[in-house]
Amino acid sequence: EIYFDNAATTKVSDDVAQAMLSMLTTNFGNPSSLHQKGFEAEKAIENSRQILAQALKVQKKEIYFTSGGTEANNIAITGVAAAHTRGGKHILVSSIEHPSVKETVRYLHTMGYEVEPIPTDGMGYVQIEALEELVRQDTLMVSIMYVNNEIGTIQDMGLIGKLIKSINPNTFFHVDAIQAFGKYVLRPKKDQIDLLTISGHKLHGPKGIGAIYIKEGTKIVPLFYGGSQESGIRSGTENVPGIIGLGVATEEAYAQLLDNRTYIEAIKEHMITRLRKDVPDISFNGDIEKGAYHILNIGVSGVKSEVLLHALEELQIYISTGSACSSKKKNHSMTLSALNLTADEKDHAIRLSFSKYNTQEEVDQFIKQLNKLLPTLRRFKRK
Structure with missing residues (x-):
């Protein structure tokens, strides 16, 4: 084969599988429970959160776990839009985004948002001059993927982030880093990224788990409500085995x-x-x-x-x-x-x-x- x-x-690594098995069969407590089993599960989650935060050089409290990259992208885009209804309704996305971004902004377009594509060249690179002309004072968000999932184009996020913020410091910069995380050193703070999304199964972790970095102070409305897990950003009992698997996969990826x-x-x-x-x-x-x-x-x-x-x-x-x-x-x-x-x-x-x-x-x-x-x-x- x-x-x-x-x-x-990707194939799940042996260490990831073993760590997840332990959380399924031994440390299987609900992290919201007040007893020792729950405490052990909660401690394991926080350890994984710290691993991701360290990999990105951000604060632990800025990392939130999701069901995967698609949910993370939806939280980033619709969450910001819902939290800033009195702000601008202009959204820019590159021409080569993943469906989880394209379809989300398409939905917002039906809700009255003005969505414009950022043109790319024959190699898939965002045209910087065009982006400079497109960013306005009412631009709510710019969303550009770090590494394209089909052709592998890598965008210059440092240059793009600096450009966006120089024109409008209030414009949110969202980066889909699902194909980049675990393969490149990512520094969202340095690149002036406000929201960055990742997925576990692209770096030898499990499916059904992802995460989103949300810069401290960024207002977000959750997609749904419940027990206030993940600081209310993503309610619902945490996928503990998946979170632990993502943590181990992240640790392995950056060590290697x-x-x-x-x-x-x-x-x-x-x-x-x-x-x-x-x-x-x-x-x-x-x-x-x-x-x-x-x-x-x-x-x-x-x-x-x-x-x-x-x-x-x-x-x-x-x-x-x-x-x-x-x-x-x-x-x-x-x-x-x-x-x-x-x-x-x-x-x-x-x-x-x-x-x-x-x-x-x-x-x-x-x-x-x-x-x-x-x-x-x-x-x-x-x-």
């Missing part, structure tokens, strides 16, 4: 950060070299030199991406056609559309994404099987 779909989800990066970069470079040398009619989407070291988006001429995906799946090789959250939809990727690719080029795009569990030998096997499949698939392509 070869798994090259790590931007969709440089080693993992060097290792995975070598795998990506090997894949690019082999594709260029041995596979005919291959193109690359996005900035393959400066983009995220774990994501590679390629175009395979003459074969629809979904056909290739299923052909490889028969060989137990797993890839993606793009974002897992939108891959079941029939319309084209908004990210690839923003790159001004033709309909044909978008139809032929696949995403390969790597982790510390992949090997260069897997790359060689992938190239071998791809070259076996392509002549047949290209011969029978639909006109």
